[in-house]
Amino acid sequence: MANKIIQWIDRRFPLTSFVKHELTGYPTPRNLSYWWNFGFLAGIVLTLQVVTGIFLAMHYKPDASVAFDSIQHIMRDVNYGWLLRFMHSTGASAFFLVIYIHMARTLYYGSYRAPRELMWWTGQGLLLLLMATAFMGYLLPWGQMSFWGATVITNLFRATPFIGDQVVVWLRGDYAVGDDTLTRFFALHYLFPFLIIAGVVVHLVALHTVRSSNPSGIDLADKDNIPFHPYFTSKDFFGLGVFLIAYFTVVFFFPHSMIEAENNIPANPMVTPNHIVPEWYFLPFYAILRSVPNMVGGVAAMFLSVMIFAFMPFLDRSRIPGGARYRPVYRVLFFIFMLDILVLGYVGYYPPTSQTIAIGQVATFYYFGSFLLLPFISKAEDQWLFKKGLPPNIIALIESEAIEKRILPQRRRRGDIT
Amino acid sequence: MNKFIAVLVLHCFISPAWAEEAKLEKIQVDTSVLAVERGVDTFMNACHGCHSLKYVHYRDLAGFGVNKDKISAWRGDSTLDAAMTSLMSDDAAMQSFGKIPPDLSMMTKAREGGNSYLYSYLIGYYLTPEGMTSNHVFPETKMPDALGMSGATDPAQRSEVQAKAHDIVSFLSWAADPHEAERLTLGYYVIGYLIILTLLLYNVMLAVWSKIK
Numbered sequence: 001m002a003n004k005i006i007q008w009i010d011r012r013f014p015l016t017s018f019v020k021h022e023l024t025g026y027p028t029p030r031n032l033s034y035w036w037n038f039g040f041l042a043g044i045v046l047t048l049q050v051v052t053g054i055f056l057a058m059h060y061k062p063d064a065s066v067a068f069d070s071i072q073h074i075m076r077d078v079n080y081g082w083l084l085r086f087m088h089s090t091g092a093s094a095f096f097l098v099i100y101i102h103m104a105r106t107l108y109y110g111s112y113r114a115p116r117e118l119m120w121w122t123g124q125g126l127l128l129l130l131m132a133t134a135f136m137g138y139l140l141p142w143g144q145m146s147f148w149g150a151t152v153i154t155n156l157f158r159a160t161p162f163i164g165d166q167v168v169v170w171l172r173g174d175y176a177v178g179d180d181t182l183t184r185f186f187a188l189h190y191l192f193p194f195l196i197i198a199g200v201v202v203h204l205v206a207l208h209t210v211r212s213s214n215p216s217g218i219d220l221a222d223k224d225n226i227p228f229h230p231y232f233t234s235k236d237f238f239g240l241g242v243f244l245i246a247y248f249t250v251v252f253f254f255p256h257s258m259i260e261a262e263n264n265i266p267a268n269p270m271v272t273p274n275h276i277v278p279e280w281y282f283l284p285f286y287a288i289l290r291s292v293p294n295m296v297g298g299v300a301a302m303f304l305s306v307m308i309f310a311f312m313p314f315l316d317r318s319r320i321p322g323g324a325r326y327r328p329v330y331r332v333l334f335f336i337f338m339l340d341i342l343v344l345g346y347v348g349y350y351p352p353t354s355q356t357i358a359i360g361q362v363a364t365f366y367y368f369g370s371f372l373l374l375p376f377i378s379k380a381e382d383q384w385l386f387k388k389g390l391p392p393n394i395i396a397l398i399e400s401e402a403i404e405k406r407i408l409p410q411r412r413r414r415g416d417i418t
Numbered sequence: 419m420n421k422f423i424a425v426l427v428l429h430c431f432i433s434p435a436w437a438e439e440a441k442l443e444k445i446q447v448d449t450s451v452l453a454v455e456r457g458v459d460t461f462m463n464a465c466h467g468c469h470s471l472k473y474v475h476y477r478d479l480a481g482f483g484v485n486k487d488k489i490s491a492w493r494g495d496s497t498l499d500a501a502m503t504s505l506m507s508d509d510a511a512m513q514s515f516g517k518i519p520p521d522l523s524m525m526t527k528a529r530e531g532g533n534s535y536l537y538s539y540l541i542g543y544y545l546t547p548e549g550m551t552s553n554h555v556f557p558e559t560k561m562p563d564a565l566g567m568s569g570a571t572d573p574a575q576r577s578e579v580q581a582k583a584h585d586i587v588s589f590l591s592w593a594a595d596p597h598e599a600e601r602l603t604l605g606y607y608v609i610g611y612l613i614i615l616t617l618l619l620y621n622v623m624l625a626v627w628s629k630i631k
Contacts, residue, residue: 030630069473072473072523072524075597076473076478076596076597082597082601083601083604086601226630230626231626231627231630234619234622234623234626234627235623235627237619237622237623238616238619238620238622238623240619241612241615241616241619241620242616244612244616245609245612245613245616248605248608248609248612249605249609251605252601252602252604252605252608252609253602253605255601256527256532256595259527261527261528261529261530261532262528264524264527264528264594265524265528
C-alpha cells in the first residue's frame, strides 16, 4: 500500500529520487568533525524561534500602550507562556552563538574558498537578515532597553548621505521611536524569518551543488564520502542532544541572564537609562562604532566590520588546502582575531572611558588590519610553505585524491560504482 | 603587542569607576510559602499604601497557597480577580513625593543585583549627622524609611527590620517570577530526559559509525 502511494507520488513528483539524492545517498566527507554540526543546529534554532514566535504572537499585542503588559500577560497568565518567552529570548542568543561558531569554523578551515564563495555570501546575507530580525524583535517587549536601543540604532541611519534625516523618519514611522515604530517592527519581525527560510533554501541548494567542505580542505573523492543518512543524521542528532541540554539549562535555570534588568522597566521616553548597551551579539560591532570619533565614520566602520567577511574569498590568496590546519601563520592570525573580537565585545559592554576607548581603537585597528593585510600575509605564507615543502601527509593526501579522481571515470565506465 | 596585552590583562582586574556603588548585601531568598505569606503581610502594611503591584492578582496569591482568610482581609472590597493596585492615587503621590512610586511587580528583576539590591536598599537607610534619613544604596531615593531601619538602634530591633526586609524580598521575588518553582521542577525533568536521550543518541551514532571503521 505504502509502496503504491509512493509510486503514485513519484510519477508526479520526484520524491524518492529527491530523498535519495539529497539525504540517504547524499555523499558527505567522512572526516567531518563536530564543528560541522553547527549548520544543522542553526536550522533547528531557526525552527524553534519560528515556532515559539508564532505562539508568542498569538498573545502579544504590538501597541505601545499595552505591549509591555502583554508580555507580562504571557509570562504570568498564558499556559506555559513563560516557557515560550524564555525559549524565544534564550533562542535569540543561541542562534547567534551557533551562527558565530558556524562562521568561525568556515574561517578556520577556509571553507569560504572556491568553489564555495556563494555559500559564504548567502550566509553573509542570512547573517544580515538575522541581525535585522533580532534587532527588531528586541523592540517588542517595549522595555527601557528596547526603546533606547532602537532609538540609538535607528539614529545611526542619520549618517546616510543627503537623506539621513528622512531615512530615520522612514524607519521609525515617526520623528521619535513610538507606536508606529513598534507596529512596523512587529510586522517585519514576523516577515524576516520567512525571508531567512528562503535564504536557507538557497544556502542549502548551493551546499548540495558544491558539497560540504571538510577539515582536510581538499574535495575528497568518492571513496572518502559516505551517505549523509544514517551517518551524519545520527551525528547531527547527537549534537542536537548536547545543544538542547545547554539551551534548556539556560531556559529553565538562568533565563533572566538573557534579559537586561533595565528591560523589565516599561519604555519611558522621558528617562534615559544610565547605560545603553546592545545585546551581547552586537557588542563587538558596537565597540567598533564607538571607536571612530566621527559619527559617519563610525557607522561606516560598523557596517564594514560586518560586511568585510564577504571579501574573504578575495583576500585569502593562499593555495594551501585546509585553511588554518596546514597554515601556521593563518592559524595564529585566526586565534588573535578571535581574541580581538572578545576584546571588542568587552569594550562594547562598558561605558566609554579614556582607557576603554584606547583599547577599543587598537582592537578596531587590528580588526580591519587583519583583513587588509591578509592578501599579503597569505601570499607570503603560501610561498614560504611551498618553498619549505608541505607536510608529507598532506602531499600524500593530495596525490591519492588526484589519482582517485583520475581513475574515477574509468571505474564508473566499467560499472564498478554507480 | 606585549604591552597591549599587558594593558588588557591589567584592565580586567580594575573594576571601572562607574561600578563603584554601595556594596550590596548578598542574600539567599527564602522561597517558602510561609516566607512569602509573611512578606505579603509586611508588604500590605508597609508598601502597598503607595506602591502598586499591577501584574499580580489576589487570585495568584491563592493559587500559590497563601492563606485564603488572610487574602480576604487584605483585598477588602476588591474582587479576587482584581490586580493589587495601590491605594494611593497618582495625584496624591505626586503631591507627596513629586513622583509616582514605581510599580513593584517586576522590581526584583528590574534592578542590577535583583533580590540583593532590593534587600540592601530596604535596610540601607541611616541617619545623617544632620538628622535626615538617607540611603546607602540609592541616595537620591524619595521613599521614606518605611521599615524604620534608620531609627532602629538596638540589635534586636535591627534584626527585626532585616527579617521584614527579607520577607518582603521573598514576596516580591515570587511576584516578579511567579512560575519560578514550577520552572525549576520542570527543568530537572527536561534536563534529565535530555541527558538520557543524548546518551542513547550517542550510542546510536557509535553503532551506525562502527559499520565503516
